[in-house]
Amino acid sequence: MSRFPRRWLWAALTVPAVITAAGLAVLTGGIEREIAANVHAALPEVTVDVHGRDVVIGGIQAERLGKAREVAAGVEGVREATTRDPELGPMRMIFAAGQVTVTGVTGQAAWRDGFLTAIGEQSHGRRIVDETKTVAGTDFPITTEAARAVVSVITQQPEDMTVAVEPGRVMVAGVVPDNARRMAVVTVLRRLFGADTVVDKTKTKE
Incomplete structure (x- = not known):
């Protein structure tokens, strides 16, 4: 051929x-x-x-x-x-001197503003100090509703406390007057995030 x-x-x-x-x-x-x-x-x-x-x-x-x-x-x-999940960066809420200072990163200014407004509604008059940043492709490692609950319970007692949140781990630290108040805070956190997730570094004055 x-x-x-x-x-x-x-x-x-x-x-x-x-x-x-x-x-x-x-x-x-x-x-x-x-x-x-x-x-x-x-x-x-x-x-x-x-x-x-x-x-x-x-x-x-x-x-x-x-x-x-x-x-x-x-x-x-x-x-x-x-x-496509955003990267969940660590965040911190510091309860001291009549205010709540919030640090962390999230992807859009509107998300940050909505989050801060929501927790401000539960802060019992404490001023919200915004030290968060907007970084593309990121988000806070805690839901807005969970943050509202944390702020609500901790701002009901006057002592300084810190809640540090990262994926899979929530640490709470501070000194409170008695064990009943300490357990009130820790119990809420454990209910929200799971007992195995919460690292309790609180102490009492007793």
Whole structure:
């Protein structure tokens, strides 16, 4: 067989395959764009990456990711929804001198402002001193509701205390007048975060 028939045979076999692959790429791209649009319609504030029918969402607070993942998984066309979790940096709440000083990092100024406003509502008149920073791709390692509960219980007693939070570990330190007040604080923290997570370094004056 001459080289020409061989070339024609090769073309006859490969050209349809190339056309089919190109068509599938166009079709897949259209499906991915449709899925991304559907997810954005349900969750306007998230970032969305689509791979086939699987989506990865991010760009929102860590405390909202679980619910957002459930919503995304229920969107038409989505096979599986996962999240791109922010880096949870350590934070500290220092209760002293009639104020609560908060340090830590979170991804957006609006998240930080909402967090600080929420805990300020539970501070029993203590001033909130904001020493937090905005750093892309990060978030506080504690939910807003948990922080509200911590601030509420600790600001009800006058002694200086510190709560340091990092992923998987919550340390509370300070000296309180008696064991009943100490246990009131520690019990709330253990209920919120789990007994194995809380490191109790409090002491009493007794």
